[in-house]
Amino acid sequence: MDYSHVRDVDPAVADALEGEVDRQRETLAMIASENHVSEAVLEAQSSVLTNKYAEGYPGERYYGGCEFADEVEQLAIDRAKELWGAEHVNVQPHSGSQANMGVYLGMLDPGDTILSLDLTHGGHLSHGHPANFAGQVYDVEQYEVDPDTGTIDYEAVEEQAREVDPDIVISGYSAYTRDVDWERMGEIAEAVDAYHLADIAHITGLVAAGVHSSPVEHADFVTGSTHKTIRAGRGGIIMCREEYADDVDQAVIPGMQGGPLLHNIAGKAVGFEEALRPEFEEYARQTVDNATALGESLRENGLSLISGGTDNHLVLVDLRESHPDTTGKDVEEALEDVDIDADENTVPGETRSAFNPSGIRAGTPALTTRGFDEEAAREVGDLIHRTVDNVGDEDAKAEVADRVAKLCEAHPLYEDLPSR
Incomplete structure (x- = not known):
């Protein structure tokens, strides 16, 4: 693959692609x-x-000429069913958020009640934040993690569910570092006669590989992203019990979108095929091992971790105790200076703005794809710690940047793609 045709037509875009x-x-x-x-x-x-319109589903399209589109989409569906053990799969949502929208639209009425984890405690915008469509269309009640442990208190969630009587209970998170008791969440939803939606956007690959517990048998609906730990084409996915298949499919089209992005679905199909191979389980296990090693390194260097560690692919650092005058934005910008991309993140009990919060979130999926092992992950933890300790020290950051460059050189990426 090269960008020679792009360069002939649009050198500015070609420069940007090669720069990326x-x-x-x-x-x-x-x-x-x-x-x-x-x-x-x-x-x-x-x-x-990318040229083909194929509104509808395989074998039931509104356009002609869809035989190969049908073939690709059916491959993606069949492989997803095999990966996650789902009864029904829809691979057309353009993102994890749209996958959630598809479930809401198919199963809820405006004004119905969602019970979900608060964004500052590790939830997601599409679970009901007031700035998001979910928070504007539905009544939203939110639970929190235990302030002392940083983990879900299932007894407290059940008590809250009985108080607010939700129509749907959401489990699955964007910044939660521990294994989720999907069965317990399913029991809570069942006790209040609510649907149970498990959003595995971050851990799709870990669940597929069996290195994280699966919600498929415990949830009415499972949504996720297809490009994070699963490493497939960018987009979303909905899995559900067969009894809800028609409602979900109708919600996706014509409910919320028209033509599917078939080139993305092709990417999903190929990525799912890769995930079915034995080496993917090794990758997923290494991703978790690397996150554990990263967390241990950060903690040994004096940084506090929400929940004290991790069971999955990410760690969440709380800066308030070790660096009370340093914000997550300060650290994000300093890390970018040394060629490490992590993101600022809120922490449970956040007192600062979400745009300049008290934590940072870091994950290991991409490092593991490059071939990092636990030793390398621990070194990265040391580099992050040094950067946090020296946010304004350009000499210290230059030393870190040099070590980052050596790590990148030792773990090459996309060697066949063109560069500037």
Whole structure:
């Protein structure tokens, strides 16, 4: 793959694309929702399927000429069913948020009640934040993690559910570092006659590989992203019990979107095929091992972790105790200076603005794709700690940046793609 045709037509865009290749090669991507897909997935996503309209579903399209579109989408569906053990799968949502929208639209009425985790405690915008469509269309009640442990108090969630009588209970999170008791959450939803939606956007790959527990048998609906730990084409997915299949499919089209992005679905199909191979389980297990090693390194260097560690692919650092005058934005910007991409993040009990919070979130999916092991992850933890300790020290940051460059060189990425 190269960008020669782009360069002939639009040199400015070609420069930006090649610059992004260099940036990814020379940067440690530690934003927990990011990963590096394979060249095969890149090729599938840039295929001629971008030209094809195929509103509807395989075998039931509103357009002609869909035989190969049907073939690709059915492959993605069948592989997803095998990966996650789902009864019904819809691979058309353009994102994890739209997957959630599809469930809400199919199963709820405006004004119905959602019970979900508060954003500052690790939830997601699409679970009911007032700035998001979910918070504007539905009545939202939110639970929190235990302030002392940083983990979900299932007894407290059940008590709250009985008080607010929700129509749907949401489990699954964007900044929660521990294994989720999906069965317990399902029991809570059942006790109040609510649907149970499990959002596994971050951990789709970990669940598929069996290194994180699965909600599929305990939830009415499972949604997720297809590009994070699963490393497939960018987009979303809805899995559900067969009894809800028609409602979900109708909600996706014509309910909330028209033509599916078939080139993205091709990328999903290819990524799912890769995830079905034995080496993917090794990758997922290494991702968790690397996050554990990263967390241990950070903690040994005096940084506080929400919940004290991690069971999955991410760690959440609380700066309030060790660096009370340093914000997550300060650290994010300092890390960017040394070519480490992580993101500022709120922490439970947040007192600062969400745009300048008290924590940072870091993940290991992309590092693991590059071949990092626990030793390398621990070194990265040391580099993050040094940066946090020296946010304004340019000499210290230059030393960290040099070590980052050596790590990138030792773990090359996309060697066949063009650069500036």
